[in-house]
Amino acid sequence: EIVLTQSPATLSLSPGERATLSCRASQSVSNSLAWYQQKPGQAPRLLIYDASNRATGIPARFSGSGSGTDFTLTISSLEPEDFAVYYCQQRSNWLFGQGTQLEIK
Amino acid sequence: EVHLVESGGALVQPGGCLRLSCAASGFTFSVYTMSWVRRAPGKGLEWVSYIGSASGDIKYADSVKGRFTISRDNAKNTLYLQMNSLRDEDTAIYYCARERGGYYFDGWGQGTLVTVSS
Numbered sequence: 001e002i003v004l005t006q007s008p009a010t011l012s013l014s015p016g017e018r019a020t021l022s023c024r025a026s027q028s029v030s031n032s033l034a035w036y037q038q039k040p041g042q043a044p045r046l047l048i049y050d051a052s053n054r055a056t057g058i059p060a061r062f063s064g065s066g067s068g069t070d071f072t073l074t075i076s077s078l079e080p081e082d083f084a085v086y087y088c089q090q091r092s093n094w095l096f097g098q099g100t101q102l103e104i105k
Numbered sequence: 106e107v108h109l110v111e112s113g114g115a116l117v118q119p120g121g122c123l124r125l126s127c128a129a130s131g132f133t134f135s136v137y138t139m140s141w142v143r144r145a146p147g148k149g150l151e152w153v154s155y156i157g158s159a160s161g162d163i164k165y166a167d168s169v170k171g172r173f174t175i176s177r178d179n180a181k182n183t184l185y186l187q188m189n190s191l192r193d194e195d196t197a198i199y200y201c202a203r204e205r206g207g208y209y210f211d212g213w214g215q216g217t218l219v220t221v222s223s
Contacts, residue, residue, distance in 0.1 A: 034209035036150070043200055043213035044142075044150060055211060087150050091208035093166070094140065094152035 002027050004088055004097035012105040019075040021100045023088035028068045032091035035064055035073045039084045047086075048073060080104075106131045107212030109201050114217030121191050121221070127184040127201030127214055135179035138162075138204040141186050143197035144216075151197075154186065155204070169195075191221045 003026040013019055023033065035048040046055040048064035051071060061076040075082055083104050088097040113125040125141070141153040154175040155164040163175055174187040184201050198218050202210035 032206075032208055036210075038144075038150075043215055044210070045213070046209060046211045049206060049209045049211075085149075089150075089209065093164075094142075094155065094208060096150040096152065099149040 002029060002090060002092045002095060004090055004095060006086075006088060006097035006100045008100060009098070010101045010103060012103050013078055014105045015078050015080055017078050019073075019078055019082070019102060021073040021075075021086055021102070023066075023071040023073070023097050025069045025071075025090060029090040029092070031067045033064075033066070033071050034089045035062075036087045036089065037082075037084045038087065044087065075102075078102075107203055109203065109212060109214035111199060111201055111214040111217035114199065114219045116220045116222065117191055118223050119192060119221055122187070122189045123191065123219060125186040125188065125199055125201075125217055125219070127186075129182045129184065129201075129203075132203070132212075134177075134182040135159075139177065139184050140202050140204055140210065141175065141184075142200045142202050142210070142213075143195075143219075144200070145194070145197040148197075153199070156184070188219070191219075193221050195219060196221045 005024045007022045031051040033051045036044040038044040052064045063074045085099045087099045108131040110128045140155045156175045172190045176185045198216040200216045201214045203212035205211045
């Protein structure tokens, strides 16, 4: 089973700063990796699919990169509404990473 | 616009059963594969079950295999999850989700809470 490991578990930043979230797969997933954002009391929202494609309506400050085993979600300049939990997810058994909590510093 | 509305969540005793429903609108439900995903308190997202567009392909997470049954009624635009032999660890918010690209979920319902407790 392919395992996804996200780092860091918690990231503390201020609005306007750049956020870099990592997702590492235990074996290659090619580019079949998605990123989601989930805020308290809300459903998850698709941000990125196929490693680097922004989903419909997602602001340009969100970008994804990587292939094989190492992936990155970058938020270029944090807005107050970006503080949330972020998950990566891959194709095999629809497995999710454990999440990164992005919190306000 | 994808619109998914789950229902059926409740407080149930261990060993009990429950059926969740997910009403879909805003898209052609019958051509899309669908899944159930859950989030337990204090934990991350966990995929639970998948069903193909014509119900011919069905998969389950090991944690629910043999206890949960996914189904769909394309005439009613509705997805179901029959949950039997419920355990404490099944306590979670259950989301239905529309699948694209063979793995990612581009539409989610608001979720329905299942609490398993005596």
